[in-house]
Amino acid sequence: MEKTGVETLFGWLDEATELIRQHRNETYLDSLTITMEILFYEGVPEDMDDILSHKLENTLTTIDFHSYSTDEIRKSIQLAILKGMKGSTQQQHLMTPETVGLIVGYLSDKLTKDKENLRVFDPVSGTGNLLTTVLAQLKQEVTAFASEVDQTLIQLAVLSANLQKKQIEFFHQDSLSPFLMDPVDLIVADLPVGYYPDDIRANDFELKADSGHSYSHHLLIEQSLKYTIEAGYLIFVAPEFLFDSDQSDKLHAYIQKYAHIVGVIRLPETAFKSEKNAKSILILQKKGQHTSTPKQPLLVQMPSFKNSNAMADILGKMNAWFDTYSK
Known part of the structure; x- marks a missing residue:
């Protein structure tokens, strides 16, 4: 079955966030903020270390962010945040x-x-x-x-x-x-x-x-x-x-x-x-x-x-x- 736009974009957000989380040993939600910044600026921050930077640049080439509707963007971000909140009980x-x-x-x-x-x-x-x-x-x-x-x-x-x-x-x-x-x-x-x-x-x-x-x-x-x-x-x-x-x-x-x-x-x-x-x-x-x-x-x-x-x-x-x- 073909993936929906929401599933595809969420999959991308999740993959990039997990890369950052594992590499930096940060929480999922904090890593997600970095992923969203990368998506917004369409580039990786200069102060990021080379290995992670290279991996994230590769993942950026696999996504055409401008092809998604506002609703798809909102829902996929929502799914990523929900995943991050599963770990936090507040x-x-x-x-x-x-x-x-x-x-x-x-x-x-x-x-x-x-x-x-x-x-x-x-x-x-x-x-x-x-x-x-x-x-x-x-x-x-x-x-x-x-x-x-x-x-x-x-x-x-x-x-x-x-x-x-x-x-x-x-x-x-x-x-x-x-x-x-x-x-x-x-x-x-x-x-x-x-x-x-x-x-x-x-x-x-x-x-x-x-x-x-x-x-x-x-x-x-x-x-x-x-x-x-x-x-x-x-x-x-x-x-x-x-x-x-x-x-x-x-x-x-x-x-x-x-x-x-x-x-x-x-x-x-x-x-x-x-x-x-x-x-x-x-x-x-x-x-x-x-x-x-x-x-x-x-x-x-x-x-x-x-x-x-x-x-x-x-x-x-x-x-x-x-x-x-x-x-």
């Missing part, structure tokens, strides 16, 4: 599943299609995969921003955006510290779940815990609303238990005060490693002068992504809901 290193990213992109397009120019921000962008998946589905002129505190992840995100020819302005910082950025029209984020260690900074937030550490996912919702324009939209991939945890009353009251709940989409448990990792998509609109809560919010239970008939049926219902949703 929770925040989990990538947003592909289908979930596509649903967030679909919602983003539906909510913003009346705007000619759009400013989009992912405050916890990781390797940038969710943001670039969303950007691929938006049809208008988009200015994109992303923030990530982890050095390796932001390097991968910048290189991935460059290879996909996507213009994104990156902030390398803690996403709960202030940004030098004007508010945006749309925020998309796959919220990392856990406690935020900096109690002093957490004190600046309404959603800080009454005692002990605050939840970073709660603070990120507040931070995101702060950087959204009036009537702008926020699409969060959030833990299933968001409104059932010990600090959720406070969160619910906060959201009621500053935003409208436009919809909640429950994702199938089969999309996640285990039931406790299950997530939903929460859609909010920041309150403005002419905004109101939808009479009937979009409430959806997604079927298994493998069930294409049920998926088509649900998408039909969602399309019909958007036709009646007056912004």
